[in-house]
Amino acid sequence: MLGRAADNIFWMARYVERVENIVRLLRATALNALLTSSTDGADDDTVWARPLLLTGRMDDFLARYEQLTSGRVMAYMLLDRDNPASVKSVLANARESARATRHLLTNEIWECLNKTWLAIKDLHYVSLQRSTIDDQLDWLSERCFLFRGALFGSMRRDEGLQFANLGLYLERGDHTARFLASQPDRAAASDDPAVKVREYYEGTALLKALGSYRAYRETFSSNLDFTRIAELMILHATVPRSLRGAVDEIVVSLRALNPAADSLKAAYELQYRLQTIQIGHVRRVGLRAFLFDFSKELDDISAQIQRDFMMVQ
Amino acid sequence: MSQPAFFDEMHSGGGVRQAYDRYAAWLHSVPQEILQQRHDQANSLFRTVGITFNVYGEEGGVERLIPFDIVPRIISAEEWAVVEAGVIQRVDALNAFLNDVYNDQEILRAGLLPPELVLTNDAFRPEMLGMRVPRGVYAHIAGIDIVRVDAETFYVLEDNARTPSGVSYMLENRQAMMRLFPDLFGAYAVAPVSHYPEMLLDTLRSVAPRGIEDPTVVLLTPGQYNSAYFEHAFLAQEMGIELVEGQDMFVDDGDVFMRTTRGPKRVHVIYRRVDDEFIDPLTFRADSALGVPGLLAAYRMGRVTLCNAVGSGIADDKAIYAYMPELIRFYLGKEPILKNVPTYTLRKPDDLAYALDHLAELVVKEVHGSGGYGMLVGPAATKAEIATFRDKIIADPDGFIAQPTLALSTCPTFVDQGIAPRHVDLRPFVLSGQKTSVVPGGLTRVAMRKGSLVVNSSQGGGTKDTWVLEKPNARARR
Secondary structure, rough: OOOHHHHHHHHHHHHHHHHHHHHHHHHHHHHHHHHOOOOOOOOOOOHHHHHHHHHOOOOHHHHHHHOOHHHHHHHHHHHHHHOOOOOHHHHHHHHHHHHHHEEEEEHHHHHHHHHHHHHHHHOOOOOOOOHHHHHHHHHHHHHHHHHHHHHHHHHOOHHHHHHHHHHHHHHHHHHHHHHHHOOOOOOOOOOOHHHHHHHHHHHHHHHOOOOOOOHHHOOOOOOOOOOHHHHHHHHOOOOOOOOHHHHHHHHHHHHHHHHOOHHHHHHHHHHHHHHOOOOHHHHOOOOHHHHHHHHHHHHHHHHHHHHHOOOOO | OOOOOOOOEEOOOOOOOOOOHHHHHHHHHHOOOHHHHEEEEHHHHHHHHHOOOOOOOOOOOEEOOOEEEEEEEEEOOHHHHHHHHHHHHHHHHHHHHHHOOOOOHHHOOOOOOOOOHHHHOOOOOOHHOOOOOHHHHHOOOOEEEEEEEOOOOOOEEEEEEEOOOHHHHHHHHHHHHHHHHHHHHOOOOOOOOHHEEEEEEHHHHHOOOOOOOOOOOOEEEOOOOOOHHHHHHHHHHHHHHEEEHHHHHHEEEEEEEEEEEOOEEEEEEEEEOHHHOOOOOOOOOOOOOOOOOOOOHHHOOOOOEEOOOOOOHHOHHHHHHHOOHHHHHHHOOOOOOOOOOOOOOOOHHHHHHHHHOHHHHEEEEEOOOOOOEEEHHHHHOHHHHHHHHHHHHHHHHHHHEEEEEOOEEEEEEEEEEEEEEEEEEOOOOEEEOOOOOOOOEEEEEEEEOOOOOOOHHHEEEEEEEEEEOOOOOHHOEE
């Protein structure tokens, strides 16, 4: 397979995963906003700032709009073509990557992406009203699931699929790490019932944003606890959106591509670390510092993949 | 001017022509709403599959659908036999001519062609002189544009020997028709066309450099913003070959390689959809990012085969066109099967004088133009347009040819007002490798505007599925 084609397939899958993450993020934000909204109906700035901060778009947003409102943030993050992190922009990138290699994709994959793109291309701001926005977000999530179904259900078990898998899990690992790192600092556990209730809802929103609420309930029989959430999302191999889950998949794909690749060695090291540490270690290093290092190592692996397989000098 | 009577593919000679009998009966019985429904279905089908072409210089929605018409153009087995023999003959002559002008130049020595017409032509590539290409084939893929004016007479309007496009529409149109009208395919024995990519791959493999048993074939595209990108991707997928861009390949010590995930891989045959000027910045345009530095040298050394050959454009030059009947007689010793449109070469003073006197009746084309750009259709032009064009001709008579306006046949077409006749042409695709062959069918292009004679997609033309009917009992024998 051409190195450029591999690169395009890698990015196609990576962009679709990014779309799904943005959609989850927006849904969690909307949920959070409901919990924290004041009675006068004003939007909570700190809640609506999250999607912008996490995608690094805050400065651009403020340069264009004076006020943070739920409607503006939704519109900006979903449909704004001038925002490179919007769902529409990222989907456009995914489709362009697919279009560049469509001869290597099955019709199911291409048509899934193309239909999604054609539908969002015609989507207008009107459809983002409160009453219909959930439907739009649900629909987008479903399209992402459909894409993965088409990918794993129709692609030949060959290089192309491995590069798609790499794109998907590098993006996922990166997103989970950055999302966890963006959480506000938590004070020590409190006995204040009001604080406990609030933390329950925040923890729920956090897990839902990472699509892992059920996973938590099934794994731990305890109450919601932020340390356990971190443990689940960092160390548990069975959780599809955990860092460990992502790295395991990266290792599998790299091993299938070339057992002697330098990128595989780096991935093995990262995997070994996640396999052998306990959550106490993460706490001692500091959650943010740990996650920052993790993101950095993922970036290095990604760059090494370029050198190993795409003949990038 | 009196309205010329046009030959209609479905109704002529006072009734429904035989090839259309069952179709006409069906069309007559089917309600307008059903046709509209099928028409809409076809559009959404093409949009989903992404069968689009990119329009140069248009902002915003750059990917556009070519209008697809749901009424097929039907050709009887007998008619096809003539067209098939005619285009094969034509392409054999084109290849013989190319092999000659780049080697022995007997045609020039025989005095049948003015040497300056060839040697000073922009499409002539002196870099190709003295090179022997595999099997002596230059135009491996050729599209011959044919129009019909009455029941018996087919004219070749244009030869396309560079990088003819449109074959993906021939294939996708058939797919769409089979999905939309399965019953009709039960009523008619339509010759299949879907094996074209298989034939194309065979052709490409058959011209690999000598001694290569299992050649690696690739398709070289200018990239996904090219107007025919869909077709490039489609053909690469159908043939199961890599779709490469210039940046994906490099030349090392005379061999051509592509950059793969497992390192460099040798390439033997390049089906290139990039024009001559852009394929090698070391030889042609230095600013081209679409080509591969050193490719021409590798080609000349016989390490790689380019399809079509560099310099094939000289054969489809509109100034050479006028001499095609002579070339067929000279190289093949046979009379041309298909007619040539009488052509006034405006570099000749007599022809120029005649053309300037009769601009309102003639079609005038730029010698190097294509895609329907820069042409004048006299009968359809305003006085002002004619006056402007006259000035252009006088400024550069060598740059133009003129032809009488042909009465292109019409075919019933589904338009806003219902079914109405629209002018059509036909482009069969001829493949030359070990032998010369053509799939039974081609691309029928249709001028969607009433009265228009310009069928090019860049000028609002649409396409139709082309049904070549099999000889009775052909099915049983297969």
